[in-house]
Amino acid sequence: MVLVTEVASGQYEVYLNDRAASLGEPVNLYLYLDNSAGAAVMGWSWGVCHDPAALELLAVSESNAISGNLPDFYSLAIYADGWTVDAAYELPDAYLQPHASHRINRVTYEVLATELGEESQVCFCSTLGTPPVAVTITEGVGGTTVVPGQECGVVTMNPIFKRGDCNGDGAVDLADSIYLLISLFSAGPPPPCEDACDLDDDGAINIGDAVFGILYLFQGGSEPALPGPNECGPDLPGMTDSYGCNTPPEC
Ligand SMILES: [Ca+2]
Ligand SMILES: [Ca+2]
Ligand SMILES: [Ca+2]
Numbered sequence: 001m002v003l004v005t006e007v008a009s010g011q012y013e014v015y016l017n018d019r020a021a022s023l024g025e026p027v028n029l030y031l032y033l034d035n036s037a038g039a040a041v042m043g044w045s046w047g048v049c050h051d052p053a054a055l056e057l058l059a060v061s062e063s064n065a066i067s068g069n070l071p072d073f074y075s076l077a078i079y080a081d082g083w084t085v086d087a088a089y090e091l092p093d094a095y096l097q098p099h100a101s102h103r104i105n106r107v108t109y110e111v112l113a114t115e116l117g118e119e120s121q122v123c124f125c126s127t128l129g130t131p132p133v134a135v136t137i138t139e140g141v142g143g144t145t146v147v148p149g150q151e152c153g154v155v156t157m158n159p160i161f162k163r164g165d166c167n168g169d170g171a172v173d174l175a176d177s178i179y180l181l182i183s184l185f186s187a188g189p190p191p192p193c194e195d196a197c198d199l200d201d202d203g204a205i206n207i208g209d210a211v212f213g214i215l216y217l218f219q220g221g222s223e224p225a226l227p228g229p230n231e232c233g234p235d236l237p238g239m240t241d242s243y244g245c246n247t248p249p250e251c
Contacts, residue, residue, distance in 0.1 A: 176213055
């Protein structure tokens with residue numbers, strides 16, 4: 001797969017937003033057109049490529065369905081590593097007037113990557129289809145076709161870990177509580193994946209987490225918070241704490 005980034009025309013730009021997502025989760029990216037420095041736009045075409053090892057394409061919304069201003073001509077094609085669209089309006093009333101963020105497509109991917117903390121780019125490309133669909137904007141005045149500036153979107157995979165594997169060796173055992181105590185009180189090295197050390201996921205890493213681990217292992221105490229001590233998974237969505245997972249362990 002060849003990803004192409006054309007030189008910006010200056011007047012038009014197409015871009016995708018960035019999102020973070022967890023393994024196995026659907027993630028929506030939005031595709032925008034900025035013609036705020038140009039003329040009204042009557043049509044467009046593009047390919048959008050992704051890495052099929054990292055992402056699976058689930059759905060592409062109809063062009064400009066989000067605003068309700070559906071093109072009169074619309075052709076979508078789906079490929080293993082991307083999709084293409086051709087779209088155009090017939091009547092000038094419908095042309096996209098100059099605006100910084102026309103939201104044209106919603107694209108849903110599922111995150112497949114098994115490598116951790118990975119970023120995967122979703123980029124405009126002119127390589128899909130026979131003949132390949134070029135990335136172009138058609139101006140409403142004069143029908144001139146121009147190549148817009150293009151900016152990729154980035155899907156950042158949330159790291160996955162076993163809750164309680166504080167030393168990052170892949171197992172949850174007494175060594176993790178000892179590691180945490182030494183890290184907290186004896187100037188030991190910082191944990192490779194802080195979130196794994198917050199066993200109760202209360203947003204604070206302290207002696208309570210070391211005790212939690214010991215109670216779990218030896219006193220029939222509660223399991224560490226999801227994703228739990230036995231299977232790797234991401235931190236719970238919606239839990240906002242300052243901990244990350246800089247060096248995710250082997251899973
Ligand atoms: Ca461990
Ligand atoms: Ca805690
Ligand atoms: Ca957390």
